[in-house]
Amino acid sequence: TIDLDEQARDILKMNDRGGYTIPTKGLYPYQWNWDSAFAALGFAQFNCARAWAELETLFSAQWADGMVPHIVFHKADPGYYPGPDVWGGTGPIPSSGITQPPIAATMARLIFEKDQSLGEEHMRTLFPKLRRWHSWFMQWRLDQGAVCVTHPWEAGRDNTPEWDAPMARIDPTDVGEYVRRDTQHVDGSMRPTKYDYDRYIWLVQMGRRLHWDQQKLLDENPFRVADPTMTFTLLRAQRDLLAMGQMLGLDVDGIAEEIEILEQGAQTLWNPEIESFDARDAHSGEWANCVSNASFLCWYAGLDSEGQTKQLQRVLDKVQYGVPSHDPESDKFDGRRYWRGPTWAVMNLLIGLGLEERNHPLAERVRIATKTLIEESGFSEYFDPTDGSAAGGQGFTWTAAVWLSWAG
Numbered sequence: 444t445i446d447l448d449e450q451a452r453d454i455l456k457m458n459d460r461g462g463y464t465i466p467t468k469g470l471y472p473y474q475w476n477w478d479s480a481f482a483a484l485g486f487a488q489f490n491c492a493r494a495w496a497e498l499e500t501l502f503s504a505q506w507a508d509g510m511v512p513h514i515v516f517h518k519a520d521p522g523y524y525p526g527p528d529v530w531g532g533t534g535p536i537p538s539s540g541i542t543q544p545p546i547a548a549t550m551a552r553l554i555f556e557k558d559q560s561l562g563e564e565h566m567r568t569l570f571p572k573l574r575r576w577h578s579w580f581m582q583w584r585l586d587q588g589a590v591c592v593t594h595p596w597e598a599g600r601d602n603t604p605e606w607d608a609p610m611a612r613i614d615p616t617d618v619g620e621y622v623r624r625d626t627q628h629v630d631g632s633m634r635p636t637k638y639d640y641d642r643y644i645w646l647v648q649m650g651r652r653l654h655w656d657q658q659k660l661l662d663e664n665p666f667r668v669a670d671p672t673m674t675f676t677l678l679r680a681q682r683d684l685l686a687m688g689q690m691l692g693l694d695v696d697g698i699a700e701e702i703e704i705l706e707q708g709a710q711t712l713w714n715p716e717i718e719s720f721d722a723r724d725a726h727s728g729e730w731a732n733c734v735s736n737a738s739f740l741c742w743y744a745g746l747d748s749e750g751q752t753k754q755l756q757r758v759l760d761k762v763q764y765g766v767p768s769h770d771p772e773s774d775k776f777d778g779r780r781y782w783r784g785p786t787w788a789v790m791n792l793l794i795g796l797g798l799e800e801r802n803h804p805l806a807e808r809v810r811i812a813t814k815t816l817i818e819e820s821g822f823s824e825y826f827d828p829t830d831g832s833a834a835g836g837q838g839f840t841w842t843a844a845v846w847l848s849w850a851g
C-alpha cells in the first residue's frame with residue numbers, strides 16, 4: 444500500500460492545475476464542485492495548505508445569489524462539451540449554471556480537524572460563504588423540506604434510473620445539433636445515451652434562456668426531483684457548519700432551525716412501498732421506486748434506519764464489489780453504464796463515514812470492498828460491481844482522494 448499511497452498522491456499532483464484540481468485529463472478538464480471537495484480531503488492527508496486552496500478557488504466562483512456552480516471554467520478547453528459559452532453562467536468566473544451536492548462544509552471540517560491552527564483563519568473566511576450557499580438551497584430548492592435537483596447533473600448521478608420518468612416528460616426536439624465530446628474520451632457503452640444527452644442539453648439551453656433566474660426556473664423547469672443525495676448531503680453539511688460555527692464563536696443564527704426542516708424533509712423521502720429512501724418527483728409526487736447508492740447516505744446525514752440496513756445487506760450480498768449505484772435486482776441495472784449500476788468509491792466514502800460514526804456493523808464491509816476495488820483495479824472513475832473491473836476515466840482524482848483519506 445506504500446506504493447498505492449504514492450500513486451494516489453501522484454494523481455492529485457498530476458491533476459493539479461495550480462490551486463484547483465481537474466477530475467481527470469481529457470474527459471473532465473475543469474474544476475468540478477464536489478470532485479474538488481473530495482480532492483481537498485485527499486490533499487489534506489499530506490498538504491493542508493493546498494487543501495484549503497482547493498476550496499478557496501471553488502468558492503471564488505460563488506454567484507451573487509449564493510450558488511456555487513458545478514463546473515468552474517478557469518481556462519477554456521475545447522475538449523469538453525458543453526463549455527462556458529453554452530452555459531452562459533452569470534457568476535464572477537465563467538461557470539455552469541447549476542450546482543452539485545454540498546459536501547464542502549463537511550470536507551472543510553475534516554480538513555480543519557487535521558490542523559486546527561492552520562485551519563482556523565481559512566475556516567473563518569469560508570464560513571459565511573458556506574452559509575450563503577446552504578441558504579440558497581433552503582430558499583430555492585426545498586420540496587416539503589427535501590432538497591430538489593433541477594438537472595440530472597446536479598445530483599452528480601447523471602443517468603441514474605431515478606430520473607427516467609421525469610426525463611421522459613421532456614421533449615427535446617428543438618435542441619439542435621451539437622457534438623458530444625465525452626464519447627471521444629471513453630467508450631460510449633459506459634456513458635449516458637443520446638436520449639439522455641439531448642435532455643441534458645435541452646435543460647442547459649432553458650436555464651441559459653432564463654439567465655439562470657431561480658424564480659423563473661421554478662416556474663418553468665419540468666425537471667424538479669426531491670433527491671436523497673442533495674437532501675442527505677445538505678443535512679450533514681448544515682450539522683458540520685453549525686458545529687464549526689459554534690466552536691469558532693461565529694454567527695450560527697438560524698442553522699439549527701434549518702436542520703430541523705431538513706430532518707423532516709429527509710423523512711418525506713422514505714418510500715414505504717419499497718422500504719427505502721427514494722427520489723420523489725416534485726411535480727407529480729411520484730416515487731422513482733429505486734434503491735440507489737444515494738439511499739444509503741442516511742447515516743452520513745445522521746439518521747438511523749433499520750429498513751435501509753436491510754437494503755444495504757441485501758445489495759452487498761448480491762454483488763461482490765458494492766455499493767452498486769443501482770439495485771442489482773432491478774431490470775434497469777447495468778453494471779458498466781455510469782450511475783445505472785457501477786460502484787463509485789466516493790459514494791462509498793460518504794456511506795462508510797456515516798456507518799462508521801454510528802458503529803454500524805456493515806461499516807467495515809463497505810470500506811474493505813472499496814479498498815479491494817482500488818487494489819485490484821486502480822484509481823478509475825468507477826467500477827463494475829459484478830467483477831470489480833475498472834470503468835470510465837482513469838487516473839481519477841476523487842478515487843485517489845478516497846484511498847488517501849479513508850480506504851487505503
Ligand code: DGY
Nearest residue numbers: 513524525596601625
Ligand atoms: C459530464 O460532462 O458528464 C458531467 O457529468 C457533467 O457534470
